[in-house]
Amino acid sequence: xxxxxxxxxxxxxxxxxxxxxxxxxxxxxxxKVEHFLIAGHQMDLYxxxxxxxxTEFGIVTCMYAAxxxxxxxxxxxxxxILYAAAMLFVGLTGxxxxxxxxxxxxxxxxxxxKRFGSRVRWLSGVVIVLGGLLNMGVFLRTGGEFLVTVCGLxxxxxxxxxxxxxxxxxxxxxxxxxxxxxxxxxxxxxxxxVGLIAVTVLLLxxxxxxxxxxxxxxxxxxxxxNPFVNETMGWPYVVxxxxxxxxxxMTWQTTIQRLLAAKDTKTGQQVYTRTSFFFIxxxxxxxxxxxxxxxxxxxxxxxxxxxxxxxxxxxTVVPVGLMGLxxxxxxxxxxxxxxxxxxxxxSVIYNDILGPFRKSKWSEKRGLxxxxxxxxxxxxxxxxxxxxxxxxxxxxxxxxVTGTIYLSSMSxxxxxxxxWKRANNWGATxxxxxxxxxxxxxxxxxxxxxxxxxxxxxGPYYSGIATYLIAGAAMVVGSLLKPCPRAQ
Amino acid sequence: MIHWFWAGLTGAALLWYSTVTVYVxxxxxxxxxxxxxxxxxENEEG
Numbered sequence: 001x002x003x004x005x006x007x008x009x010x011x012x013x014x015x016x017x018x019x020x021x022x023x024x025x026x027x028x029x030x031x032k033v034e035h036f037l038i039a040g041h042q043m044d045l046y047x048x049x050x051x052x053x054x055t056e057f058g059i060v061t062c063m064y065a066a067x068x069x070x071x072x073x074x075x076x077x078x079x080x081i082l083y084a085a086a087m088l089f090v091g092l093t094g095x096x097x098x099x100x101x102x103x104x105x106x107x108x109x110x111x112x113x114k115r116f117g118s119r120v121r122w123l124s125g126v127v128i129v130l131g132g133l134l135n136m137g138v139f140l141r142t143g144g145e146f147l148v149t150v151c152g153l154x155x156x157x158x159x160x161x162x163x164x165x166x167x168x169x170x171x172x173x174x175x176x177x178x179x180x181x182x183x184x185x186x187x188x189x190x191x192x193x194v195g196l197i198a199v200t201v202l203l204l205x206x207x208x209x210x211x212x213x214x215x216x217x218x219x220x221x222x223x224x225x226n227p228f229v230n231e232t233m234g235w236p237y238v239v240x241x242x243x244x245x246x247x248x249x250m251t252w253q254t255t256i257q258r259l260l261a262a263k264d265t266k267t268g269q270q271v272y273t274r275t276s277f278f279f280i281x282x283x284x285x286x287x288x289x290x291x292x293x294x295x296x297x298x299x300x301x302x303x304x305x306x307x308x309x310x311x312x313x314x315x316t317v318v319p320v321g322l323m324g325l326x327x328x329x330x331x332x333x334x335x336x337x338x339x340x341x342x343x344x345x346x347s348v349i350y351n352d353i354l355g356p357f358r359k360s361k362w363s364e365k366r367g368l369x370x371x372x373x374x375x376x377x378x379x380x381x382x383x384x385x386x387x388x389x390x391x392x393x394x395x396x397x398x399x400x401v402t403g404t405i406y407l408s409s410m411s412x413x414x415x416x417x418x419x420w421k422r423a424n425n426w427g428a429t430x431x432x433x434x435x436x437x438x439x440x441x442x443x444x445x446x447x448x449x450x451x452x453x454x455x456x457x458x459g460p461y462y463s464g465i466a467t468y469l470i471a472g473a474a475m476v477v478g479s480l481l482k483p484c485p486r487a488q
Numbered sequence: 489m490i491h492w493f494w495a496g497l498t499g500a501a502l503l504w505y506s507t508v509t510v511y512v513x514x515x516x517x518x519x520x521x522x523x524x525x526x527x528x529x530e531n532e533e534g
Contacts, residue, residue, distance in 0.1 A: 026524065029524055029527045029528060029531065044519035044522065044523060045515075045519070046511075046512050046515035046516040046518075046519050047516045047519035047520055047523065049508075049512055049516070050512050050513075050516045074494040077497075179527070182520075182523075183520060186516050186517075186520060189509075189512065189513075189516075190509065190513050193505060193509040194509065196505070197502065197505060197506055197509070200502060201502075209495065213491055225491065225493075225494060277501075277504055278505070278508075280497065280501055281501045281504070281505045284497065284498060284501050285501060285502075285505070288498060
């Protein structure tokens with residue numbers, strides 16, 4: 001199965017060579033840690049838009065957005081609409097992000113240090129890295145499975161292919177840091193965008209809008225168009241995703257890193273407002289691919305694994321030549337995501353987890369060496385965890401839980417830090433603990449046979465909503481419990 | 489009515505994305521050039 005030929009292989013090869021050359025070429029501009037981690041605050045508006053869009057669209061996003069389209073119809077694009085609304089709101093108002101950028105920090109925990117102390121900064125760093133690395137752990141395997149299906153690779157080549165890809169990404173990320181990431185993101189944005197648009201037009205022409213709408217109507221009725229009446233969604237799904245996406249816009253490290261790297265606060269906010277509509281495209285375009293798969297791929301062919309519906313469709317519909325562009329586009333999406341994510345977690349480890357242990361100021365050379373070593377270690381972790389350790393369970397639930405481990409508490413801390421004078425380290429610590437314990441606890445009871453039925457009754461959306469509310473309550477209660485310092 | 493919402497949103501998404509890709513490609517290339525020039529100057533002065 002699949003139309004992947006030597007022509008397609010050549011297209012992919014040329015793209016990979018160009019990306020590597022560009023990524024390595026900019027390493028000579030890296031003179032300080034600040035250049036490595038946040039491009040020396042020199043990132044301008046349009047580069048910021050391209051980088052943010054490329055980073056936040058990976059193969060994993062494409063896969064689960066398409067799966068949403070297959071499983072829920074057009075209503076499956078609801079998270080993208082909510083994300084865009086949240087980003088537009090935050091960009092226009094500067095809610096939390098303005099004080100954050102004005103502070104001139106490199107990471108969010110660095111801001112918390114100024115307000116809540118070094119222990120909260122350290123704890124925040126640990127929670128962020130824990131949630132972030134576990135979240136990222138699935139990227140390689142999911143990307144590999146996509147490539148195997150679309151290109152018709154022998155499944156035995158999966159691990160070695162993804163290892164080689166990760167090594168290529170690691171090379172330019174280690175050498176050039178965020179500068180390399182920005183430049184390669186820019187190239188990858190162009191390739192990715194051209195591929196996405198081309199495939200979408202091809203599917204609309206070949207499958208037809210009418211056939212897609214009919215397939216959704218037949219399978220899901222009104223629920224395929226309206227999330228509030230969809231049996232698997234409803235208002236809890238919408239509310240949970242609104243909370244999740246608002247928290248992500250304010251505190252998801254890869255997103256906020258673009259804001260922190262902007263040359264000034266105004267540019268940072270503009271990056272947000274002008275990129276916001278992209279997040280509708282991010283869910284809707286692959287969602288359309290999923291709906292097209294619903295209209296063409298019989299359910300029996302999937303063996304219950306709807307995640308494979310879209311790759312199977314692409315493998316059969318996309319012709320030679322365009323297939324090379326599609327694979328290059330998906331590789332572009334994946335590489336930009338992997339490089340940015342590796343760098344962002346490395347910046348938190350260096351800045352916030354290891355920071356308290358640095359007794360004296362390090363030289364730029366030493367700082368750069370440490371950052372590069374951390375990125376390399378993250379790469380090794382991803383290989384071991386992502387490729388060689390078989391992941392069990394539903395992909396979206398896994399991403400939602402690992403994300404909420406840190407998003408719930410970090411968004412609470414950020415809001416309190418920016419707008420509530422009474423907030424203190426007691427409240428911050430309580431919010432971090434509850435914000436991590438509840439989603440992890442839910443995941444555990446979901447897996448244990450004796451308690452699985454309880455988890456099913458509660459469901460992931462009510463659990464998620466409760467996590468955000470309880471983290472907020474913990475911040476308030478904890479802060480109020482701490483005695484006020486005596487007036488001098 | 490709701491079908492038209494999704495049709496309209498899909499059309500808007502494709503049109504916006506196509507336009508932005510071209511615009512960002514041109515402007516982004518200029519941004520990269522200027523960014524690298526500023527960093528180069530900073531490294532020379534530093």
